[in-house]
Amino acid sequence: xxxxxxxxxxxxxxxxxxxxxxxxxxxxxxxxxxxxxxxxxxxxxxxxxxxxxxxxxxxxxxxxxxxxxxxxxxxxxxxxxxxxxxxxxxxxxxxxxxxxxxxxxxxxxxxxxxxxxxxxxxxxxxxxxxxxxxxxxxxxxxxxxxxxxxxxxxxxxxxxxxxxxxxxxxxxxxxxxxxxxxxxxxxxxxxxxxxxxxxxxxxxxxxxxxxxxxxxxxxxxxxxxxxxxxxxxxxxxxxxxxxxxxxxxxxxxxxxxxxxxxxxxxxxxxxxxxxxxxxxxxxxxxxxxxxxxxxxxxxxxxxxxxxxxxxxxxxxxxxxxxxxxxxxxxxxxxxxxxxxxxxxxxxxxxxxxxxxxxxxxxxxxxxxxxxxxxxxxxxxxxxxxxxxxxxxxxxxxx
Numbered sequence: 001x002x003x004x005x006x007x008x009x010x011x012x013x014x015x016x017x018x019x020x021x022x023x024x025x026x027x028x029x030x031x032x033x034x035x036x037x038x039x040x041x042x043x044x045x046x047x048x049x050x051x052x053x054x055x056x057x058x059x060x061x062x063x064x065x066x067x068x069x070x071x072x073x074x075x076x077x078x079x080x081x082x083x084x085x086x087x088x089x090x091x092x093x094x095x096x097x098x099x100x101x102x103x104x105x106x107x108x109x110x111x112x113x114x115x116x117x118x119x120x121x122x123x124x125x126x127x128x129x130x131x132x133x134x135x136x137x138x139x140x141x142x143x144x145x146x147x148x149x150x151x152x153x154x155x156x157x158x159x160x161x162x163x164x165x166x167x168x169x170x171x172x173x174x175x176x177x178x179x180x181x182x183x184x185x186x187x188x189x190x191x192x193x194x195x196x197x198x199x200x201x202x203x204x205x206x207x208x209x210x211x212x213x214x215x216x217x218x219x220x221x222x223x224x225x226x227x228x229x230x231x232x233x234x235x236x237x238x239x240x241x242x243x244x245x246x247x248x249x250x251x252x253x254x255x256x257x258x259x260x261x262x263x264x265x266x267x268x269x270x271x272x273x274x275x276x277x278x279x280x281x282x283x284x285x286x287x288x289x290x291x292x293x294x295x296x297x298x299x300x301x302x303x304x305x306x307x308x309x310x311x312x313x314x315x316x317x318x319x320x321x322x323x324x325x326x327x328x329x330x331x332x333x334x335x336x337x338x339x340x341x342x343x344x345x346x347x348x349x350x351x352x353x354x355x356x357x358x359x360x361x362x363x364x365x366x367x368x369x370x371x372x373x374x375x376x377x378x379x380x381x382x383x384x385x386x387x388x389x390x391x392x393x394x395x396x397x398x
Contacts, residue, residue: 013371
């Protein structure tokens with residue numbers, strides 16, 4: 001593989017803020033044009049289509065597909081091997097480039113795995129989806145954002161002890177003003193030409209009294225610039241009929257339900273919620289996992305021995321917009337709002353109004369002044385410490 005002077009540990013620290021993308025693009029193009037062997041990570045429809053395109057545009061040889069679903073050797077219909085990730089190194093030499101063709105929300109895990117094995121993004125591998133975003137930005141000044149999360153309320157119907165949004169730690173949880181939420185939407189769409197997923201979160205979003213007005217505003221002004229609307233809920237509040245009708249009218253809307261009925265008794269209301277979604281033809285998923293990963297924050301402020309590694313090993317993909325600030329980490333955004341972090345170093349967020357499009361995309365991809373977030377000093381998410389989910393507490397217990 002190519003020995004680059006830019007290792008991943010220093011890769012995400014800004015050296016030329018707002019000017020990083022052009023050099024990344026040239027590096028990517030150079031490798032795409034000169035490396036004549038390709039490995040496609042992801043035996044998916046997108047992966048197979050991309051492989052066909054590579055065959056058409058030059059004398060590139062597809063060595064293999066990599067897919068974690070294949071534990072034993074297999075071949076596609078043209079005889080190209082389909083291998084497990086553990087076998088990847090056997091197929092790679094200096095003239096090989098790896099193209100990642102999997103869902104964007106799972107790609108960070110693969111990037112981390114490849115980086116930990118000595119491969120460097122853009123030099124040894126690239127994510128096809130990110131290459132498209134990079135090309136649109138560099139060639140057309142068109143900013144595509146994969147995911148933006150917007151909190152509309154700090155209030156919640158539950159009070160989970162280990163909530164990653166730190167719900168129990170808000171002394172006086174508030175609903176955000178409607179005019180503020182609308183302004184944040186205007187600010188991000190003033191920069192972004194397209195947002196693939198716009199996600200509304202809380203607290204509990206359906207507690208927000210002006211949620212219908214927010215959804216109306218989004219549909220009226222920005223629906224053509226959004227791939228999908230997602231709302232995360234615990235399904236303890238059944239929305240009113242006009243809100244359900246509006247959500248059902250969106251071309252691509254999904255409700256993400258987290259089921260806490262193993263600790264809180266609301267099974268009847270949960271089923272009522274699902275029935276309403278079926279009635280209005282609203283797509284949804286229901287996550288009934290009974291375990292979480294413990295951040296170990298803020299109750300245990302044990303400093304990390306290698307803060308940069310904590311950031312590099314984190315696969316968290318949620319960028320949060322709140323109070324004109326775009327946070328790289330939704331946990332970090334919540335910790336700031338709950339006054340659990342008092343950082344004087346502006347490395348956790350950028351001002352969406354003042355930042356250029358280039359700076360926004362760089363930041364979304366992990367660039368910052370420090371190369372990590374302030375919460376990384378304490379966060380233990382990347383250690384994958386499993387705990388029971390949804391344990392309820394009162395505020396006096398915190």
